[in-house]
Amino acid sequence: xxxxxxxxxxxxxxxxxxxxxxxxxxxxxxxxxxxxxxxxxxxxxxxxxxxxxxxxxxxxxxxxxxxxxxxxxxxxxxxxxxxxxxxxxxxxxxxxxxxxxxxxxxxxxxxxxxxxxxxxxxxxxxxxxxxxxxxxxxxxxxxxxxxxxxxxxxxxxxxxxxxxxxxxxxxxxxxxxxxxxxxxxxxxxxxxxxxxxxxxxxxxxxxxxxxxxxxxxxxxxxxxxxxxxxxxxxxxxxxxxxxxxxxxxxxxxxxxxxxxxxxxxxxxxxxxxxxxxxxxxxxxxxxxxxxxxxxxxxxxxxxxxxxxxxxxxxxxxxxxxxxxxxxxxxxxxxxxxxxxxxxxxxxxxxxxxxxxxxxxxxxxxxxxxxxxxxxxxxxxxxxxxxxxxxxxxxxxxxxxxxxxxxxxxxxxxxxxxxxxxxxxxxxxxxxxxxx
Amino acid sequence: xxxxxxxxxxxxxxxxxxxxxxxxxxxxxxxxxxxxxxxxxxxxxxxxxxxxxxxxxxxxxxxxxxxxxxxxxxxxxxxxxxxxxxxxxxxxxxxxxxxxxxxxxxxxxxxxxxxxxxxxxxxxxxxxxxxxxxxxxxxxxxxxxxxxxxxxxxxxxxxxxxxxxxxxxxxxxxxxxxxxxxxxxxxxxxxxxxxxxxxxxxxxxxxxxxxxxxxxxxxxxxxxxxxxxxxxxxxxxxxxxxxxxxxxxxxxxxxxxxxxxxxxxxxxxxxxxxxxxxxxxxxxxxxxxxxxxxxxxxxxxxxxxxxxxxxxxxxxxxxxxxxxxxxxxxxxxxxxxxxxxxxxxxxxxxxxxxxxxxxxxxxxxxxxxxxxxxxxxxxxxxxxxxxxxxxxxxxxxxxxxxxxxxxxxxxxxxxxxxxxxxxxxxxxxxxxxxxxxxxxxxxx
Numbered sequence: 110x111x112x113x114x115x116x117x118x119x120x121x122x123x124x125x126x127x128x129x130x131x132x133x134x135x136x137x138x139x140x141x142x143x144x145x146x147x148x149x150x151x152x153x154x155x156x157x158x159x160x161x162x163x164x165x166x167x168x169x170x171x172x173x174x175x176x177x178x179x180x181x182x183x184x185x186x187x188x189x190x191x192x193x194x195x196x197x198x199x200x201x202x203x204x205x206x207x208x209x210x211x212x213x214x215x216x217x218x219x220x221x222x223x224x225x226x227x228x229x230x231x232x233x234x235x236x237x238x239x240x241x242x243x244x245x246x247x248x249x250x251x252x253x254x255x256x257x258x259x260x261x262x263x264x265x266x267x268x269x270x271x272x273x274x275x276x277x278x279x280x281x282x283x284x285x286x287x288x289x290x291x292x293x294x295x296x297x298x299x300x301x302x303x304x305x306x307x308x309x310x311x312x313x314x315x316x317x318x319x320x321x322x323x324x325x326x327x328x329x330x331x332x333x334x335x336x337x338x339x340x341x342x343x344x345x346x347x348x349x350x351x352x353x354x355x356x357x358x359x360x361x362x363x364x365x366x367x368x369x370x371x372x373x374x375x376x377x378x379x380x381x382x383x384x385x386x387x388x389x390x391x392x393x394x395x396x397x398x399x400x401x402x403x404x405x406x407x408x409x410x411x412x413x414x415x416x417x418x419x420x421x422x423x424x425x426x427x428x429x430x431x432x433x434x435x436x437x438x439x440x441x442x443x444x445x446x447x448x449x450x451x452x453x454x455x456x457x458x459x460x461x462x463x464x465x466x467x468x469x470x471x472x473x474x475x476x477x478x479x480x481x482x483x484x485x486x487x488x489x490x491x492x493x494x495x496x497x498x499x500x501x502x503x504x505x506x507x508x509x510x511x512x513x514x515x516x517x518x519x520x521x522x523x524x525x526x527x528x529x530x531x532x533x534x535x536x537x538x539x540x541x542x543x544x
Numbered sequence: 545x546x547x548x549x550x551x552x553x554x555x556x557x558x559x560x561x562x563x564x565x566x567x568x569x570x571x572x573x574x575x576x577x578x579x580x581x582x583x584x585x586x587x588x589x590x591x592x593x594x595x596x597x598x599x600x601x602x603x604x605x606x607x608x609x610x611x612x613x614x615x616x617x618x619x620x621x622x623x624x625x626x627x628x629x630x631x632x633x634x635x636x637x638x639x640x641x642x643x644x645x646x647x648x649x650x651x652x653x654x655x656x657x658x659x660x661x662x663x664x665x666x667x668x669x670x671x672x673x674x675x676x677x678x679x680x681x682x683x684x685x686x687x688x689x690x691x692x693x694x695x696x697x698x699x700x701x702x703x704x705x706x707x708x709x710x711x712x713x714x715x716x717x718x719x720x721x722x723x724x725x726x727x728x729x730x731x732x733x734x735x736x737x738x739x740x741x742x743x744x745x746x747x748x749x750x751x752x753x754x755x756x757x758x759x760x761x762x763x764x765x766x767x768x769x770x771x772x773x774x775x776x777x778x779x780x781x782x783x784x785x786x787x788x789x790x791x792x793x794x795x796x797x798x799x800x801x802x803x804x805x806x807x808x809x810x811x812x813x814x815x816x817x818x819x820x821x822x823x824x825x826x827x828x829x830x831x832x833x834x835x836x837x838x839x840x841x842x843x844x845x846x847x848x849x850x851x852x853x854x855x856x857x858x859x860x861x862x863x864x865x866x867x868x869x870x871x872x873x874x875x876x877x878x879x880x881x882x883x884x885x886x887x888x889x890x891x892x893x894x895x896x897x898x899x900x901x902x903x904x905x906x907x908x909x910x911x912x913x914x915x916x917x918x919x920x921x922x923x924x925x926x927x928x929x930x931x932x933x934x935x936x937x938x939x940x941x942x943x944x945x946x947x948x949x950x951x952x953x954x955x956x957x958x959x960x961x962x963x964x965x966x967x968x969x970x971x972x973x974x975x976x977x978x979x980x981x982x983x984x985x986x987x988x
Contacts, residue, residue: 178586376614400589407610414619455578501578 111416113409115149115424117389118282118307118367120240122149122213125380125424126408129371129392130154130217130243130286132188133402137201141208146402147409150213152310152392153202155190155245158220158230162192169330172319174345181399183345185319187337190219190245195233202237215284219245219257222267224274231278241282243310244271246297262288262313265300272304284369287311287353289346294353295360308367309357310392312350314340343395347373351386358387358432365429375404377411384424385431439530446516446523447491447507449473449484455504456482462495462505470494487517549821549845553889554797554918556818558843564814567841571732571867572636575666583659584612586650594647595660600964601628601973605644609663621671622678624664629703629976630696632672632742633725634969635665636733641863643969672741677748682709684751687986690715690773692764694754695723696968697779697958699746700975701982706751708983713773714752717759723781723958725968727806730834731814732841759929766931770953775982778941778949778956779975782966783928788826788921792884801825801835801922808838820918823847824893826881827922829859835920836873847873848914852880852898852905882911884919892916927960937962947978955982 113124127150128134128143135154143151157163165188174183191198206214216239220226234242246262261267268285275283285301287294289312301309318338320329328336350372357363370388374380375396383391396404421427451462451474458480466474473488474495484495496505510516512525531540546560559567575583587609595605603624611620624631640646640661648657671678687710691698694716702712720726725739747754758764760780769776785800787793797820811817819842825832828851840847849868851858854877858865869875879895886892893916896907927940935942935950940962947955957974964970 180585376610377616378614401591403591403607404589404610406604406607407614410607410611410619410623411614411616414616502581 111413111421112423113149113413113416115390117213117369118241118284120150120213120215120282121211122390123211124149124405124409124412125384125390126405127151127213127215127369127390127392128397129394130215130245131394131398133394133397135191136193136198137205140201140205140214143397143402144205144209144212147405148212148402149390150215150240152215152217152243153198153239155217155219156195156198156230156234157190158226159195162194163189165189165192166332169332172328172330172339174319174343181395182343183317183319183341184343184395184398185317185339185341186314187339190217195230199233199237202234202239206238206240213241214239215241215243217243217245217286221257222261222271227271227274228278231275235279235281239281241284241307242275242279243284243286244275245286245313246271246288259288259290259313262286262297263291265296268297269300269304272301272306276305282307284308284310286313286371288313289349289353290316294356295363298357298360299362302363302366308369308389309363310369310371311353311357312346312372314342315346315349317341342373343399344373344375347379351383354383354388355386355432355435358429359435364432374408377408377415380408380412381415381427382431384428386435387429387432389424389428441529442527443530443533444524444526444528446510448486448489448510449491449493449495449505450508451482451484451495451505452503453481455501457501457504458482459500461498461500465494465498489518547843549843552821552917554818554820557815558819559815561815564842568732568735568814568838570735571730572662572665574669575662580612580617580663580666583663584609587613587658588649590649594649595644595658598643598647599627600643600967600969601634601976603627603631603664605660608667609658609660612663612667617667617670618674618676618678620663620667624667625671625678627976628969628972629700629746630725630742630968630972631664632668632745633696633729633734633739634972635661635668636738637725637729638969639861639863639967642861672745675745677745679703679707679749681707681750684711685709685987687711687774688713688772689775689777689982689986690769691777691779692760692769693723693779693781693958693960694718694721694743694756695779695781695958695971696725697781697960697971697975698723698777699743700972701777701779701955701957701979702752702975703746703749704976704979705982706749708979710751710774710983710986712752714754715758715764716754716756717762717783719756721754721756723779727809728802728831728834729809729968730805730838731809732838734809760931761929766933766951766954770951774953774986776954777947777975777978777982778931778934778954778960779958779971780927780929780960782925782959784926785921786924786926788881788884788923790881790883792886792890793919793921795884795886795890796888797886797890797917798884798919798921801827801831801920802925804835804920805831805838808842814842817842819844820890820916821845822915823918823920824914824916825849825920825922827851827920827924828853828857829922829924830864831925832920832922833860833864833868833873835922837868837871839918839920840871840873844918846915848876849873850876850879850881850893850895850914852878853900854878857900879912880905880907884916885913890917890919893919925959930960946981947974948981 115125130152134151172185176182285306318328368388370383371392374391374393380391475483510523547558589606608620608623644660645657651657691714694714722739823839823844825836878898882894894913897910941956943961947957955978957978958971959966
């Protein structure tokens, strides 16, 4: 029977599903409900310095991108850090941690970029008994304008500096949360670990505008006739987050370092994928805000069942397992040849594969009499677009050609040996293949 | 050579074999994976979901559907079976149109609910096809419980008790376990001997022994069972059938619908089962509909359901009424039987039109006679064989709490117990809840 208990930076939690710092983790009431629903840990919504709290707009604060049937695929928010007094938050954190000793409770922080501000707040957080802190260097709106949030996250030197302060004035694990609004995520990640961060968490939200109200001629959500950019999150951002997690896991400077993955985790499979790419746990927000805290039950049951099927008894059995298989384009095997194959029994004859291939790709699908769609191997480059647009799962599959067979497109024999672009004769920068 | 619809009398083999097979194939075909994916995507994952509230066994429907969405029908099956061990049969027979699917918010929004019943079948079929029994028995407690009646209530009670480590013996009068699942459910809802297969699968928990050919008053006594066991659960169903109390009801050709249905369910060859040319079914509940529809599917030319009240009072749901009509069954309302005609065989039935005055059915004096060679009586079943000493309430065993009867150490559930609708799913819930109560009592 799979054991979902995770040990992340020495912090134990009964499962790898944490809630990210956001409205769901704003106060004691929410966090208790979350723990009762089964979440393994929470990152408390970002605290700011002592003093009058921020004030946010009344609303609207969220915009959305929908798929079919109003399924929420992307959420855009202009939320800020906590708007409740610091002391209230600290008292609540202390109380909740006492009542839930077996759950992880991390406190997210964002204070001005000077040593005194951090020196002031860290002992107060230490006193709460929380398991660790997360440094919010990601807020793309509302705080960046004041020199905090992503204004720090986009400057590696600042990241390293603040992380060093935290390691100096706080005794428990320090997680640095990275913003994706940057060219190369490896730079801030390296900087965080150079500052002795215990882990990085990513991604925070992506700068975005979801839609434009064409009557008011303003971005949505419109507030008194105006709109602003916000932070994009939810299922739509998962691919961006996955790539960034992989980059950090692969980078020799940061390989093997603990990562907490955030970005569109909705089902057990999303969590397993992030963990396979090197994340020790995942943080969820949009899925909980879309469906309520009960979503964690599917995640727990699902991950557990998958682990049982695969024979994994602990999450450490598979964390990072996919990292060695993440490579760069120029190292992909050019001698691996497949062709698309349409299962005529499963085909519902919609013609979408034909539209995609004939209009926009390689004209490798025939539309025959009676709407029979067949792949023309002589033209098929195996781009897989037909597979992706077909509405029926597994109706079209990619079938590997065997070494010795002749690829009808190129007229060449499929070779068994691995070969890539770096040694290809067409490549002006080709390296001589080792003899 | 098929006899045809118009062959007179009660004859077998009216239809060719292939037609009978097609007629009795699954009313709702099982989902293919793609269909299940599309159907599951329609669920909104409601908070405190109305469908779960409507389910007598409290199945966490949004969760199981979400598990199907995330590619784990086996996980979905576990979620279902934890609440309802007969989730497989229930997926086939539950009147979802009046339970979960009626409560579904998409029924409210679009008149088209999430297809919960079919999704439940997809999940349970997937798990059962793997031969997996996802529960393990706890350490033996040394306690012994007797369950009388191996229908859904009894099986549900037995499974839960066995899972908790108790030893259970289930007695049943019939030669096979399953109760109405085996002998009563319409054949096109339980194809391929599913009821028997489900019982075999359920028994994989271990700790349950089935003894057939035994009933209270026929090999068993309540005192005897109480003496030999630490607790007793009565799930004897409703073995009696209400009589029409009209002349001619004892003619051959006039029979209890439940007997016809049981015979049909056990027939190896439906082509050998005789059915009349003109069949009249008296009654308005599920039994009446099942008998009527199956008579039509066997090739009867004219099948009429005669119900003494109006359509809106008919116990069979609108879905079932429409199903009967779609199969060519004629539904007559506000008619009650006066006499069944015939000498040594049934030749016709005289019905009187009725009106309902102050809730009571009264004849109007106008009559009509239908040609009939077979009449099925389906005006309700009654408790039969309840042990002396157990208090009754409204003709059924009186129960309080989770099925406690008036006799200490004796619980009851299913159709034989007062309260609750007479549905398979209600029986499963009552059996399970009684098991939990018995367990508490035994382990106190």
